[in-house]
Amino acid sequence: MSPSGTPTLSGAARARMIAERQRRSPVWRLIHLLASLKLALLLIATIAIACAVATFTESHFDASVARAWIYKAPWFIAWLGILCINLFAVTLSRWPWQKPHTGFIITHYGIILLLIGAVVGSKFGFEGNVTLRTDGQPQRRIVTDKSTLQIESPADSYLYLLPFDAKLTHPTQKHPTVLTIPGTRLEMVIDDSSEHLVQRPILTPATGNEAGEAVLLNFSSSNLKQSFHAALGTGNASPATQDFFGLATIKFFHELPQSDTDGSIQPIVVTAGAPPQEGISLSKDGSLVTLRSPDATSATFRVSEVIDQEIALGALKATVKKSLPTKQRLSELPSIKVLLSTGHTDSSSDEKPWLAVAPGPDPESALYKLGKSGQILSSGVIRKGQALPLGWADWGVELLETGSNHRVTSVVVPGDKNEQGGLPGFRAYLRDQEKNSSTPVWVVSGEVTPLVLDEALVRVGYGLELRPIPFSIALTDFQVPRDEGTETPSDFQARVLFKDTQSGTEKSGLIHMNHPASFPGGFLANMTGLNYKFSQAEWNPRDLKETTLQVLYDPGWFFKWIGSLAICLGIATMFYIRPRKD
Numbered sequence: 001m002s003p004s005g006t007p008t009l010s011g012a013a014r015a016r017m018i019a020e021r022q023r024r025s026p027v028w029r030l031i032h033l034l035a036s037l038k039l040a041l042l043l044i045a046t047i048a049i050a051c052a053v054a055t056f057t058e059s060h061f062d063a064s065v066a067r068a069w070i071y072k073a074p075w076f077i078a079w080l081g082i083l084c085i086n087l088f089a090v091t092l093s094r095w096p097w098q099k100p101h102t103g104f105i106i107t108h109y110g111i112i113l114l115l116i117g118a119v120v121g122s123k124f125g126f127e128g129n130v131t132l133r134t135d136g137q138p139q140r141r142i143v144t145d146k147s148t149l150q151i152e153s154p155a156d157s158y159l160y161l162l163p164f165d166a167k168l169t170h171p172t173q174k175h176p177t178v179l180t181i182p183g184t185r186l187e188m189v190i191d192d193s194s195e196h197l198v199q200r201p202i203l204t205p206a207t208g209n210e211a212g213e214a215v216l217l218n219f220s221s222s223n224l225k226q227s228f229h230a231a232l233g234t235g236n237a238s239p240a241t242q243d244f245f246g247l248a249t250i251k252f253f254h255e256l257p258q259s260d261t262d263g264s265i266q267p268i269v270v271t272a273g274a275p276p277q278e279g280i281s282l283s284k285d286g287s288l289v290t291l292r293s294p295d296a297t298s299a300t301f302r303v304s305e306v307i308d309q310e311i312a313l314g315a316l317k318a319t320v321k322k323s324l325p326t327k328q329r330l331s332e333l334p335s336i337k338v339l340l341s342t343g344h345t346d347s348s349s350d351e352k353p354w355l356a357v358a359p360g361p362d363p364e365s366a367l368y369k370l371g372k373s374g375q376i377l378s379s380g381v382i383r384k385g386q387a388l389p390l391g392w393a394d395w396g397v398e399l400l401e402t403g404s405n406h407r408v409t410s411v412v413v414p415g416d417k418n419e420q421g422g423l424p425g426f427r428a429y430l431r432d433q434e435k436n437s438s439t440p441v442w443v444v445s446g447e448v449t450p451l452v453l454d455e456a457l458v459r460v461g462y463g464l465e466l467r468p469i470p471f472s473i474a475l476t477d478f479q480v481p482r483d484e485g486t487e488t489p490s491d492f493q494a495r496v497l498f499k500d501t502q503s504g505t506e507k508s509g510l511i512h513m514n515h516p517a518s519f520p521g522g523f524l525a526n527m528t529g530l531n532y533k534f535s536q537a538e539w540n541p542r543d544l545k546e547t548t549l550q551v552l553y554d555p556g557w558f559f560k561w562i563g564s565l566a567i568c569l570g571i572a573t574m575f576y577i578r579p580r581k582d
Contacts (some may be wrong), residue, residue, distance in 0.1 A: 018093075034089035043083045050076060068168045072122055080119060084112045103573030110566025117559030121529075125554040126467060129537055132475035134545045138499065139473055141466040142551050147424075147445075150461035155183025164462075166193035166426040181458055187431045188451065188458065196422030197444050198415035201231030206407035209274040210237040213359045214408055215252055215366055216401040219244070223394045227416060231408040232357065236274060238408040248353040248392055256358045256367050256379075272334040280318065286334025291318055303336060353392055359402065366399055412442040425462060429453075469532065471519055472499045476508075478547050480539065492536045494547050511536055511549065529557025 021028045054070040070076050087108045094101050128144035149164035160182050169190075171177040176191040203214045212235030220227035230242050232252035242250045254269055272286040281290045282303075289306065291313050292298040299313055303320060310319045318338050353372040360366040360381055369379040370390065382388050387398045415422050429440040430453035438453040443462050451458045477495040482488060494511040498519040509517030516535040518526070525531040531553070538548035554560075 031089050031092050034085055035093040036086075040083075040086050040090070043079065043086060047076075047079060047083070050079075065168065068165065077119055077122070080115050084115050087112050103570045103575075103577070105570070106566050106573060107570030110563045110568075110570055113559045113563030113566060115563075117556035117561075117563055119556070120559060121554045121556030125552075125556060127553075128467065128551045129548055130473065130534075130551055131546065131548045132473065132494075132496070134475050134478060136475070138497075140471070140501070141468055144465045144467050146465040148463065148465045149179075150448075150463075151179070151181060151188070152459040153182045153184060154456050154458060155181075158182070163465075166190070166462075167195055167424060169193070171426065181430075184456070185433050186453065186456060186458065188428055188460070189431050189437075190426050190428045191440070192427040193425070194414035194427075194442075195424045196415045196417055197412055197425040197442055198422050199410045200413050200415065201229055201408055201410050203231060203233075203401055203403045203406040204409045205403075205405060206235060206237065207405070209271055210235045210407045211405040212236075212238060212407065213252075213254065214238055214403050214406040215357055215359075215399070217250075217357070218398045218400050219390075219395055220398070221393065221395045229400070233406060233408045234269065235407045238406075244355075244392070248355065248390075250355045251357070253356060253358045256356055256369055270336055270338055280338055282334070282336060286336070289320060289336065289338075353390075355390065355397070359404070363402055363404075366402055412444055414442075428460065430456065430458060471501055471532075473497070473519070473534070473549075474499075475547065478539075478544055480544060492539055492547070494536060494549065496534065496549075509534070527558060527561075529555050529561075 018032075022032055050070050054066040057066040057069065091097075091105050091108050094104070097105060126142070126144050126146075128142040130139050130142050132139060146163060147165040147167075149162050151160045151162075152158070153160060162179075164177075169177055171190045171193055173191045176189050179188045179190070180186075181188060201216065203216055206212075212233050214231065214233030214235070216229065216231045218227060218229050230250060232238065232240055232242060232250065234240060234252065234254055240252050244250055270280050270282045270289070272282045272284055274282070280292075282288070283290075287303055288300055289303050290298060290300045291311060299311075301311065301320075306320050308319065308321065310317055320336055320338055353370070356369040356371070358367045360383075364384045365381050367380075368382050368388070370377045377391065382397075382399050384399050384401070387396045389396050412425070423445045425442055425444040427440050427442050428451060430438040430451045432453060436453065438451055441449060441451065443449045443460050445463045448459050448461045451460055474497045475494060476497050477493075479493045481490045481493065483490045491512050496509050496511060496517060498507045498509060499505070500520070507519060507521065509519070509521075511517045511534055513536060516533045518531050518533045521531065533552045534549045535552070536547070537550040540546045
């Protein structure tokens with residue numbers, strides 16, 4: 001007898017029965033058509049090719065591209081659905097089932113369950129991370145790898161969210177992405193994208209106290225394949241000093257320092273009534289100069305009494321020179337030149353290389369001095385477009401631009417892949433029905449950017465999705481045990497506190513290497529996959545109050561687990577368990 005209770009048929013009798021039911025019933029004809037071996041081979045071959053292409057895409061581009069184009073694409077999920085139908089039809093085509101079919105049926109239904117679990121996990125599950133601090137607030141949102149667009153409509157000030165990934169959409173000026181602003185007659189046109197947007201410094205014309213001499217430099221290393229721009233200026237709104245990755249110092253002066261140090265003697269210009277520079281300010285009428293030392297000690301002197309004299313105030317030493325001639329002033333207000341000297345508190349700073357730059361004899365050049373350990377290694381003139389080796393590994397510097405009456409600002413532009421700190425984003429502008437357009441601006445991931453057209457203001461945000469979770473998680477303690485006698489971490493131990501937002505139930509957990517914590521936890525949650533698992537992902541060696549946890553939520557886990565078990569059982573039944581002969 002078969003499992004269905006019908007008599008066991010011989011091979012010839014089954015073949016006649018199958019042929020007869022196909023002839024009489026269109027339903028059975030459809031079932032046997034869907035159970036076609038040719039269809040199964042076509043489906044499996046297509047899926048195998050797609051997986052191979054996805055593997056190539058993931059290794060040469062990005063995992064998110066492979067997921068979006070293949071693994072999570074509607075056509076791929078539909079293809080898996082057709083494969084499930086094919087497998088189910090194959091089992092029906094064997095009806096009435098007999099004992100030799102047992103392993104075959106179990107294996108096919110196991111594959112179906114495994115595919116269902118994969119689709120459910122892909123559609124409803126997620127993987128993300130959360131950064132916690134022992135002195136921070138509990139978190140109720142998880143950062144996923146999905147990009148979203150946030151648009152604040154001027155009609156109702158409501159924040160609209162929609163999934164959008166500029167890297168996958170890849171808008172261009174010829175084929176832009178056009179989105180309607182809810183509640184308005186405006187459109188947002190996205191016509192370009194970049195995965196490496198950088199804040200690049202530029203020189204901008206300025207007036208008043210913000211104006212001064214300025215210079216734009218490009219530092220590059222061929223070995224490290226890195227480059228970055230540095231802009232320095234003498235105006236109040238511009239930085240005069242920049243740190244070079246903690247390895248060197250870059251400074252810009254009105255005049256190059258005469259000493260052999262890294263510019264500890266700094267000639268600066270102080271204008272009457274302007275904000276203090278390096279702790280020095282001049283009264284509105286230019287008659288009084290006030291000095292403020294690094295230890296917050298201050299003193300005021302009459303300029304006429306301290307001309308060409310050195311004033312010592314704590315670690316600060318200043319020599320006040322006569323008022324500048326009118327042609328050298330930054331404005332028509334009285335101004336003085338001060339030679340400023342600060343004592344070194346760290347003897348190791350004398351060993352740090354330095355580059356001092358000042359305006360050159362013409363707008364196409366700049367003066368420079370290179371030094372280290374109290375010695376000037378080289379000096380001279382660098383001209384625009386000329387590369388100067390620095391002697392800092394293979395780093396070199398190129399003069400890009402100089403300007404007088406300028407200040408340093410910044411602009412977002414697509415950067416070179418060799419530049420550090422690049423962020424993804426896109427270029428967008430507003431457009432009304434009359435085809436009037438706003439100025440295109442770059443929207444950077446993680447920032448809110450305003451788009452303005454006439455009186456309409458639309459705030460746009462772009463970044464990774466913040467997915468809410470039905471509980472909060474807080475970091476109560478984080479420890480990094482070390483191997484005995486070394487600084488090598490032997491483990492990472494994060495103690496967390498979960499709190500259900502509805503019931504108020506609290507649960508503590510310990511997360512360490514290869515041992516995640518979960519919420520809500522328990523047998524049922526673990527079996528069904530309706531469980532959030534937290535594992536150690538990253539840590540900050542300079543701040544042990546902070547750690548980053550990886551979060552995994554996979555509601556398709558139960559189907560995957562049962563399906564995998566069924567496949568193993570079915571294969572074992574087919575090959576190792578012989579059906580007993582009746």
